[in-house]
Amino acid sequence: MIFFEKINPRVFNVCCKKSLTKLARKTIVKQYPNVLINLNSLKMEKDIKIEACKKIDTFDSNKRSNGWLLELISELDGFTPPFKGQFYLTVVEPNYFKGFHMYATADCWVICIKGKIREVFYKDISTKEEVEMGDGDFKKIFIPRGCPHGVKNIGAEPAYIITYRNPPWKPELKERLDISPEEIEKEEVWGKIRDYMNEFKNND
Numbered sequence: 001m002i003f004f005e006k007i008n009p010r011v012f013n014v015c016c017k018k019s020l021t022k023l024a025r026k027t028i029v030k031q032y033p034n035v036l037i038n039l040n041s042l043k044m045e046k047d048i049k050i051e052a053c054k055k056i057d058t059f060d061s062n063k064r065s066n067g068w069l070l071e072l073i074s075e076l077d078g079f080t081p082p083f084k085g086q087f088y089l090t091v092v093e094p095n096y097f098k099g100f101h102m103y104a105t106a107d108c109w110v111i112c113i114k115g116k117i118r119e120v121f122y123k124d125i126s127t128k129e130e131v132e133m134g135d136g137d138f139k140k141i142f143i144p145r146g147c148p149h150g151v152k153n154i155g156a157e158p159a160y161i162i163t164y165r166n167p168p169w170k171p172e173l174k175e176r177l178d179i180s181p182e183e184i185e186k187e188e189v190w191g192k193i194r195d196y197m198n199e200f201k202n203n204d
Contacts, residue, residue, distance in 0.1 A: 049079065051077075051079045053070050053071055053072060054070070054071040054077075055068055055069075055070050055071075056068060056069050056070075056071070058090065058098060060096075060097070060098065060099075060180075061100075061178045061179065061180040062180070066092065066093060066096045066097070066098050067090065067091045067092045067093050067096060067098060067158070068090070068091050069088050069089060069090035069091065069163075070088060070089040070090075070091075071086065071087075071088045072087040072088055072089055072162070073086065073087040074086035074087070074088075074168045075167075075168055076168050076170070084166055084167070085164055085165055085166030085167060085168055086164070086165045086166070086167075086168030086169060087162065087163070087164050087165075088162070088163055088165070089160060089161070089162055089163075090160075090161045090163060091158050091159065091160055091161070092115075092117065092151055092152075092153040092158065092159045092161065093153060093158055094153050094155060094156055094157060094158065094159075095153060095154075096152075096153055097150055097151070097152045097153075097181060098150060098151050098152075099120070099148075099149055099150015099151060099179075099181075100120075100122075100148045100149060100150040100178070100179040100180070100181060100184050101148070101149070101150070101176055101177060101178045101179065102145075102146060102147060102148040102149070102176070102177045102179065102193060102196075103145050103146075103165075103175055103176055104145060104146065104175040104176075104177065104196055104197055104199075104200040105145055105167065105173070105175045105200055106145055106165050106166060106167055106168075106169070106175070107142070107143070107144050107145050107165070107166055108142070108143045108149075108163050108164065108165050109140060109141070109142050109143075109163065109164040110140070110141045110143060110151075110161060110162070110163050111133075111138060111139070111140050111141075111161065111162050111163075112133045112134040112138075112139075112159060112160070112161050113138070113160050113161070113162055114134070114157075114158075114159065114160035115134050115135070115153060115155040115157050115158060115159030115160060116132065116133070116134035116135045116153070116154050116155035116159065117132070117133060117134050117151050117152060117153055117154060117155070117159045117161065118130055118131070118132050118151070118152045118154050119131045119132075119133065119141055119149065119150075119151050120149065120150050120151070120152065121143060121147050121148065121149035121150075122147065122148045122149070122184065123147065124190070125185060125187065125190045132154070134155065134159060135155065146193070146197050148177075148179055148184060148193065150181070175200055177192070177193065177196050179193075
């Protein structure tokens with residue numbers, strides 16, 4: 001425990017920025033008799049843990065590489081204390097489009113932290129929306145389950161995007177539907193989307 005009583009701001013700042021030598025402790029105790037210094041009790045209750053993040057290569061609907069994603073935190077990783085969902089970093093190379101895809105069971109929140117992107121999503125076959133963000137324009141986008149979406153890197157460098165997804169992705173749960181940009185506005189594709197969503201609703 002380190003407890004300071006009635007120490008002026010100058011002394012407090014020095015104590016915060018520098019470790020206390022024996023001479024410094026003696027000086028403080030002499031000038032401020034109400035100060036209690038017990039450095040031996042500074043022990044962490046838990047050990048520091050380090051674990052590599054999971055990196056996953058990503059591909060478009062034609063199986064061409066378009067970047068990668070990095071799982072940051074997940075309730076399934078065996079490392080993070082219990083919480084709901086999953087955070088991951090996805091990277092899109094310049095001029096590449098990642099998508100379209102749709103999740104049948106998960107909602108997503110998306111933020112671009114580096115580079116510049118155009119997020120594209122469809123509410124239905126005739127309602128398309130585009131949002132540009134990045135390069136310091138830090139927007140958050142909520143993408144509900146069942147909404148086909150994709151992202152285009154419109155900058156000159158790789159774009160880094162953090163996504164919070166709830167519930168987390170499971171490889172054994174085939175709830176992601178990939179859709180090519182050329183087919184996203186076809187009626188038969190939206191029939192497939194509807195059937196796909198109903199399949200998962202019926203399995204709940």
